[in-house]
Amino acid sequence: MTSDFSAARLHLERAYHYLRGNDETSRATCEALDLLIEMVAEAQHRKPEPGVLEFPRASARRLG
Numbered sequence: 475m476t477s478d479f480s481a482a483r484l485h486l487e488r489a490y491h492y493l494r495g496n497d498e499t500s501r502a503t504c505e506a507l508d509l510l511i512e513m514v515a516e517a518q519h520r521k522p523e524p525g526v527l528e529f530p531r532a533s534a535r536r537l538g
Contacts, residue, residue, distance in 0.1 A: 479518035
């Protein structure tokens with residue numbers, strides 16, 4: 475199963491938007507959300523790692 479980074483990013487950005495308060499908790503939460511949003515954005519745009527296919531090895535008898 476793969477993560478839906480674009481949906482996660484949207485929800486994190488919405489949460490950031492709703493935290494409009496000027497209190498310490500709102501500011502600290504927004505700072506944490508900034509970091510999460512950045513991490514999710516990087517993951518969203520990261521190229522997938524290439525998979526390695528293993529082929530059966532030929533025996534020495536078949537090669538010779």
